[in-house]
Every structure is written in structure tokens, then in C-alpha cells.
Amino acid sequence: MPSPLSRLRRSLNQRKIDAFLITCPENRRYLSGFSPPDGSLTESSGALLIPAEGEPYLLTDSRFRLEAEKEAPGYEVIIYSRGLLPSLRELLRTLNIDRLAVESQAVLHSTFLRMSRKFKDLGTALVPLEGTVEKMRLCKDPGELRKIEASVRLNEEVFQEVYKEIQPGMTEIETALYLEQTMRRKGADGPSFPTIVAGGPGGAAPHAIPSNRPLQTGEPILIDMGLILEGYCSDMSRTIVLGPP
Secondary structure: OOOHHHHHHHHHHHOOOOEEEEOOHHHHHHHHOOOOOOOEOOEOOOEEEEEOOOOOEEEEOHHHHHHHHHHOOOOEEEEOOOOHHHHHHHHHHHHOOOEEEEEOOOOOHHHHHHHHHHHHHHOOEEEEEOOHHHHHHOOOOHHHHHHHHHHHHHHHHHHHHHHOOOOOOOEHHHHHHHHHHHHHHOOOOEEOOOOEEEEHHHHHOOOOOOOOOEOOOOOEEEEEEOEEEOOEEOOEEEEEEOOOO
């Protein structure tokens, strides 16, 4: 299977796009290996600039210098001190980029407008694309399949270990925290979503929020849990009963 980078570049050339700005954390990691997540919509760990031809770039700030140099060896790392857009502007000028694709599902409208204004005098037109890298990610290579399988197996191991220790009187929050602590202890990056533990009536809410309600003997207890291992997620639901149902 061709590499994700070569497949993406083939798509860019077909659309007559000079470069693609990647800001979605999952797509950034998929294409480069750079793993730091974004804290929020307004906080970025960095971006990839992938020209249709030539060397790709990873733009980030000094907090992530070590990770960038270690995890993205095929990318030229550019450390910015005044934010992404000023450094990106200089790079676009140097590379003479006329058509720059952006991930419309991952860029705030306000950021898109700022980029349009900041790059206007360069003659750089922004081209919104949606789902381009996500469609590539649908087809997993053998290495990815192994990572998904490992994530699922570890998730099951965590459940089996914690299940033996759940006792009546433990609260939903305590049980959820126990599951997430065990995920971390056994090597997971963290939960793939907030762990759900819901006893009795709470189990009727598919996305129940764990509370301080104690788990009781004989009631159904819904556990919905998943973890991230090397960037790949697992997800499972189990319903258990403590004692006779």
C-alpha cells in the first residue's frame, strides 16, 4: 500500500492544489507520527504543511520541539515564537503557494477569516476541503489493525481486572476512576472517552454521567469504557450484576 503521504499528494495534484495545511490532531498524527493532542479548539500543538511536491513541514512551538524532532523524522521542523500564522505566511511566500487547502472541519471560521486576510497580499487562495484525510484513514494497513487489536485486548484486560474488585457500596465515580487508573497503569494513553458507570435507574441513560450514588446488590450496572493505545481507540459496553439479579 502506498504511504499516506504519497496518497495525499496524489490527491492534491489531481485537484491542482499546491499545499495542504493539516490541523486536525488525529490527521496530523496519522500523516507524521507527531502525537501531542490539542488542548482545545483555540489551542494547537502545531500544524503540518504538506506541499504537493517537495519536503513536508511540521510547524510547532518550543514546548513540543523534542517530540517533533523525535516523532516526525521525515518532516522539517519549524519552531515558531509568534504563533502559527506569521511563520506559515513566510513559508507560503518562500514556497510560492497559490492554492492552499485547509481542513474545513478542523478550522474555526474566525481562523479561516484571519488566514484569508493575512495571506491575501501573497495571492494565496484558501481551498476548504472536508474529510480528505479521514477517507484515507478508513482503510487500515496491517500495522494499524494490530494496534486496534491491541487496544481492544487491553481494554478487555482492564475490565476483567477491575470487575473482580467491584463491590456493593462503591460509588459510580469511584468505579469509573478505578477503571481509568487501571488503563493508565497498564500502558494506555488514557480513556478514549469519559468512562460511564451507571447503576440501577442510571443505566437507562446511554450516556449517563457517573455520580456519587453507591452501587447496590442485585441491580444492573452499565459500564461503557474505552482506551487509547498508541493513538488507536477501543470501546465496549458491559452490563454486570453484583450478586443475584
